[in-house]
Structures are given as structure tokens and as C-alpha cells.
Amino acid sequence: MDISELGEGIARGDRRALARAITLVESSRADHREQAAELLESLRNSGREALRVGLSGTPGVGKSTFIEGFGGMLTGKGLKVAVLAVDPSSARSGGSILGDKTRMERLSRDSNAFIRPSPSQTQLGGVARRSREAVALCEAAGFDVVLIETVGVGQSETVVAEMSDIFLLLLAPAGGDELQGVKRGIMEIADLIVINKADGDLKAAATRTRADYSGALRLLRKRAQDPQGFPKALMVSALEETGFDKLWEEMTTLADWRREHGHWDARRAAQARYWFEEEVRQGLLAQLQTDEARAAMETLGAQVADGRVTPSVAAGQLLGRIGADRT
Amino acid sequence: MDISELGEGIARGDRRALARAITLVESSRADHREQAAELLESLRNSGREALRVGLSGTPGVGKSTFIEGFGGMLTGKGLKVAVLAVDPSSARSGGSILGDKTRMERLSRDSNAFIRPSPSQTQLGGVARRSREAVALCEAAGFDVVLIETVGVGQSETVVAEMSDIFLLLLAPAGGDELQGVKRGIMEIADLIVINKADGDLKAAATRTRADYSGALRLLRKRAQDPQGFPKALMVSALEETGFDKLWEEMTTLADWRREHGHWDARRAAQARYWFEEEVRQGLLAQLQTDEARAAMETLGAQVADGRVTPSVAAGQLLGRIGADRT
Numbered sequence: 001m002d003i004s005e006l007g008e009g010i011a012r013g014d015r016r017a018l019a020r021a022i023t024l025v026e027s028s029r030a031d032h033r034e035q036a037a038e039l040l041e042s043l044r045n046s047g048r049e050a051l052r053v054g055l056s057g058t059p060g061v062g063k064s065t066f067i068e069g070f071g072g073m074l075t076g077k078g079l080k081v082a083v084l085a086v087d088p089s090s091a092r093s094g095g096s097i098l099g100d101k102t103r104m105e106r107l108s109r110d111s112n113a114f115i116r117p118s119p120s121q122t123q124l125g126g127v128a129r130r131s132r133e134a135v136a137l138c139e140a141a142g143f144d145v146v147l148i149e150t151v152g153v154g155q156s157e158t159v160v161a162e163m164s165d166i167f168l169l170l171l172a173p174a175g176g177d178e179l180q181g182v183k184r185g186i187m188e189i190a191d192l193i194v195i196n197k198a199d200g201d202l203k204a205a206a207t208r209t210r211a212d213y214s215g216a217l218r219l220l221r222k223r224a225q226d227p228q229g230f231p232k233a234l235m236v237s238a239l240e241e242t243g244f245d246k247l248w249e250e251m252t253t254l255a256d257w258r259r260e261h262g263h264w265d266a267r268r269a270a271q272a273r274y275w276f277e278e279e280v281r282q283g284l285l286a287q288l289q290t291d292e293a294r295a296a297m298e299t300l301g302a303q304v305a306d307g308r309v310t311p312s313v314a315a316g317q318l319l320g321r322i323g324a325d326r327t
Numbered sequence: 328m329d330i331s332e333l334g335e336g337i338a339r340g341d342r343r344a345l346a347r348a349i350t351l352v353e354s355s356r357a358d359h360r361e362q363a364a365e366l367l368e369s370l371r372n373s374g375r376e377a378l379r380v381g382l383s384g385t386p387g388v389g390k391s392t393f394i395e396g397f398g399g400m401l402t403g404k405g406l407k408v409a410v411l412a413v414d415p416s417s418a419r420s421g422g423s424i425l426g427d428k429t430r431m432e433r434l435s436r437d438s439n440a441f442i443r444p445s446p447s448q449t450q451l452g453g454v455a456r457r458s459r460e461a462v463a464l465c466e467a468a469g470f471d472v473v474l475i476e477t478v479g480v481g482q483s484e485t486v487v488a489e490m491s492d493i494f495l496l497l498l499a500p501a502g503g504d505e506l507q508g509v510k511r512g513i514m515e516i517a518d519l520i521v522i523n524k525a526d527g528d529l530k531a532a533a534t535r536t537r538a539d540y541s542g543a544l545r546l547l548r549k550r551a552q553d554p555q556g557f558p559k560a561l562m563v564s565a566l567e568e569t570g571f572d573k574l575w576e577e578m579t580t581l582a583d584w585r586r587e588h589g590h591w592d593a594r595r596a597a598q599a600r601y602w603f604e605e606e607v608r609q610g611l612l613a614q615l616q617t618d619e620a621r622a623a624m625e626t627l628g629a630q631v632a633d634g635r636v637t638p639s640v641a642a643g644q645l646l647g648r649i650g651a652d653r654t
Binding site: 037040041044045129132133174187212213215216219269270272273275276277278279280281283284285287288297300301304305306307309310311312313314315316318319324 | 364367368371372456459460501514539540542543546596597599600602603604605606607608610611612614615624627628631632633634636637638639640641642643645646651
């Protein structure tokens, strides 16, 4: 593969080149990893910057319909929109459940949009790196907005938040005392809580749900990176395509404020540093991924859980066995 | 030091032996570490089980007054109460700010209570292990309730939650729209949110604050380890010593339910396994604590933050430098 040619294609905004490059960064083959590193290095100073938008929502909240409509509104404004999916569950299910082009028919035919389904059969540990690199490729290809969607299984929201400039949580209206089932900790990272389905019979419930979340958000500590009033909750109807303009206005207000106050660059720099440190940590922890280490973890872990040995003694034994007790 | 004698002293509930043993587990000297491991191993099957209660609250919410009063109520019921402090900030401030005996005068003179201030000058990484081992010592010494308090700096709440059977968050009443400043993520671990200062002029505000948190808690996903209605928010006045009986009733209801439904033992087993795995991880990550590794992390981290090199390439360079790229 000619990497410099691929890089030029991306710089021109060629969609086939972009798709091929994403396939390259998704590969775990050693030679592909080297080529991917070379490609990313060559595109590092493209000077292009997208608004990276993380988006989480459980199945059933209308995520595809939302992306279809909201993405279409953005391309209608002349913006180029890329949609990527981070799906940690695909490692288990063996299939892609996100970024389904068939559910975003209009957007997938839109010449200003690029939709990339999540890779199937990925290894959990590599999800973050692959996604992060795909975001960088879309950015270098000149997309104005990169939507990174996730279902919020396990740590995937944190992973997506660490590669986003703005994070949206999409929720459905809840009736009365019905539990929303918002994952604890999600409030940590949400910039905007978007109550979808504010239409028809559900409109009143959406209004109430929005008020509930506005109240809950007020109880949380203000973050330095937020202007007054953020994070905030608002309503949209993906079905009727209402509330999109207001949402986009809030997103740009937040992004502009962060740019003006230095939080944008600071956040990007902190994220880059985070991913560097995270890759170093993962590299060290990879020492636990050998068959021998896994077996020892399992055996000793069971003994610790049963109370047959203290955690410290067992940890010392394991580090000794894998030869990592020299430090 | 005669470890078997020390172990017998603890088994008898001798307070001086307990205090000496805690000093031993707090030491990072290699020979002390070995003795501590021997001691903990000998006490592993004491058959004694305390209710381990994690308690977090920012300065000013009345934590000392609460512990003084609530602890006194428990000893009044004939229960033996130990109070330990987990203070990650002492590594920086160089002093203990928690478990201050002078602020718990009554309880510190109570023969059924044992108060241990947090060690000063501890290294952050060792805080969790030391605290966890001190809890085990108090349990082996026959205490019925072990209160583990923290101010909630950084990760300290998570650390304390992972060694507690029940976790309490102590809050002060907030007026109107005033921000409570609850750390995002704390809702993840709190079993009971306790609004203190429900007395005098603040009583109305406490009632409102309690209602706010009850509402916020209802928006979160139910955890398998919780009976109906938990986590919940309630009010106390540490000053007037009201609400303590109700709080204790809720705590015992929750503890009994978890015991009956298998969550108690499952949680303890999971915690033991967590600490084992955590010590293994910390052992591997200790490879980053050498002067050379620190310097390389700092240099490469700055280059990554500046955009001069991609995170993946920099991580590969660092792992190569410290010789950990073989796996």
C-alpha cells in the first residue's frame, strides 16, 4: 500500500481513501500498524479541526433517527459530517450493531456525509485506539463535524468522551417515577442531556424528564470547562426534526466559549496526553495477557475471593511468577 | 517484634496491640512489610466480621461531629466502634487532617471506641493497602463497626467504597439553587445520602435538599445489590443527635438484606479479588516509577500534548526505553 498516496487522497477529502485508511488503522497486523503510524504521522499537521461530538444512548432512544435527522440538518448547512461508531460489545457479539447504514438511508446517500459502521470482531483493548485514529483521519479529510456514537456498554462512554470535544447523552422521556436507568457516572461527562421523542403523546413526559434532569444537573459541581448554565438538558424530536437548531446553537455556544477561554486546546492537549499515558499503561498491563499470567490470575484470584490468601500475598506471588517483581 | 504475640493481643482485643499492628502495616520498610503479611495471614481466619462503613463528606459538613455522635450512639448500644481515616491529601500536605481525636473528645475517651488518625507523609499509592489492612486488623480485634472516613479528594471515595460494606455520603443542606458541589460519580457508590444539619434555621433547607437528592437518586439505574428504595437520602442533625436511630435502622436493613440475598459475601469476595488485581496492576505500573521512566513520561507527554508526536508512537518509544516492549 502506498501510504503517501493514501495520505494525499485523504487530504483531498477522497472518501474511498478515507475508508481504506480506516480499515488500515483497524487492523492489528504488525505491518499494518507500522503503516498506520506512518500515515497518521504524515497527517498530523493537516491544520484541519473538526468538532468532535460524542453521543451516547441506550438502544431504543432513537439514536439512528437522531443522527439521520441531525446529521442531515448539518449537511444542509453545508457542513461535512462523519459518523463513527464505538461498539465495545461487537467483540463479544461478533457483529456490528451501530452505525448501521441501512437505518440512516438518507444520510448514507448524502455526499457531505460519511458513515462508518463499527468494525466487527475487534478486540476490546484496541477499540479506543482504532476509534481515536479513525477520528483523526476524518478530521484530516476535512470533515467539519465528527459524530462518535456509542451504546454506553461498560467503559465505552468514557472512551468516547476522551476523544470528544462535546459529549451528548440522548435519553427517552420517562413517565412519572419510572426509572431512567441512567448509568451512574454518566453525569460526569455529559455536556448536554438531550431528551428525544418530545412529540405526540410523549411530549408532556419529555418536558417533565427535561425538568428532572435540569434539577439533577444543578446539584452537581460546576466544571471549569463549562460556561454558566452548562451542562444543560434540552428536548428534541428526531421524528419531527424539531429542537435540532436549538441543540446546534447550544453546541456551538459551548464550543465557542471553550475556544475563547482556552479550554478547547487544553482539553485536546490533555486528551492526547491521556491517550499516550493510557497506551503506556496498556503496554505494561499486556504482561498479564499471556496464557501463563491469565491462568495464574484466575487461580490466585479465586483463592483470594475464597479468603484462602490475602490480596497482597497473592499479588506478590503473581508478580514473581511473571518475572515483574524486580522493581 | 514478636508477630504471634502481637496477633494474640489483637485477638484479645488489646488496643495497644492493635495500635502497634496498624503502625506496622503503615510502614513501607521491607522487613515490616514481611511481618505485616505474616500478621495478616495469621489473623485471616479470625471468623470475626465487622460492618465496614465508608463515610465521605467535604470539610464543613460536620463529619467529626457526626462521627462523635453517631459513634457514641453505637457504643451506647454496646457495640465496639473503630474509626479510621483515609486521607490521600496527607501525602501532599504532610499532615493528618482526619480522624482528629481532639475533635472527637467524647468518643476518644469511650472504652468501646478506637480512633486512629490517618498516617502523615504516606505515599499515595500505599494509602489503599494500608487502610485496607488496618480495617482487617480492627475486624480481627473484634470491632462490630468500622467507620472509614475520607474527605473525597481525587479517587479516595472509590478506594474507601471498595473496602466498605456500606457507603454513606454526608452533605450539608443547600439553599435554593445553590450548588451542592457533589462530585460527579459519587452517586455511583453512595448507599445512603445523609443530609446533616437538619436543625434550627437549616431544617427547611435540609428537607428540600433531601427531596432533591431523593429525586436525583430515582433517575439512576437500580443496582442488583440494593433492595427496593435504596439508595436513599435521609436527614440527621449531628448537633442535636437526631435521625441517628433511623439512619442505623436503614443501615442494618440494607446490611441484613444484602446478607440474606448473598450480596454481602459476593461483595466481599469481589472486593478481595479487586484488591488482588489492583495490587498486581500497581506492581506492573511501578515500572513507571523509576527516575528514567518518569523523565521519559514527562518529555514525551509534553511532545504529545503539543501535537509533535502521536500518542501511539510516543507510547511505543517509552515502552522501548524502559524495556517493556517485549510482550
